[in-house]
Amino acid sequence: MQDIEDEFAFLGDWEERYRHVIELGKAMPALPIALKTDASKIQGCVSQVWLVAKRQDAGTYSFSGDSDAHIVRGLVALLLLLIEGKTGAEILNMDIRGFFERIGLADNLSPQRANGLNAMIRRVQDIASQAQ
Numbered sequence: 759m760q761d762i763e764d765e766f767a768f769l770g771d772w773e774e775r776y777r778h779v780i781e782l783g784k785a786m787p788a789l790p791i792a793l794k795t796d797a798s799k800i801q802g803c804v805s806q807v808w809l810v811a812k813r814q815d816a817g818t819y820s821f822s823g824d825s826d827a828h829i830v831r832g833l834v835a836l837l838l839l840l841i842e843g844k845t846g847a848e849i850l851n852m853d854i855r856g857f858f859e860r861i862g863l864a865d866n867l868s869p870q871r872a873n874g875l876n877a878m879i880r881r882v883q884d885i886a887s888q889a890q
Contacts, residue, residue, distance in 0.1 A: 776866075788824060794806075
């Protein structure tokens, strides 16, 4: 998490951060159409957003996701960078909202995107809590 925070601290203004988020989204592999189901779709997002989790034998999670909007796809990619390979307990102990505040994204998102981000975080936390 600290590495990502340091990376965003190096970026200048909101526009640079915005471009970086979009680039992260472009670099993320597309979610196969077969996984874009109602069950994986996140409610509360204006854009189409899907999140799929698979619990590994070691108790860690592997996540994949996608969105039809560039900036939201980047937010999904950023979220997945934080939580990939973590256990449910590790995810629940993370201050995910605080992370997005510290890197300067939370304050610069439109209300709709902020609501969508919060819905994504809630979904991740719900998945993690099922492992407890």
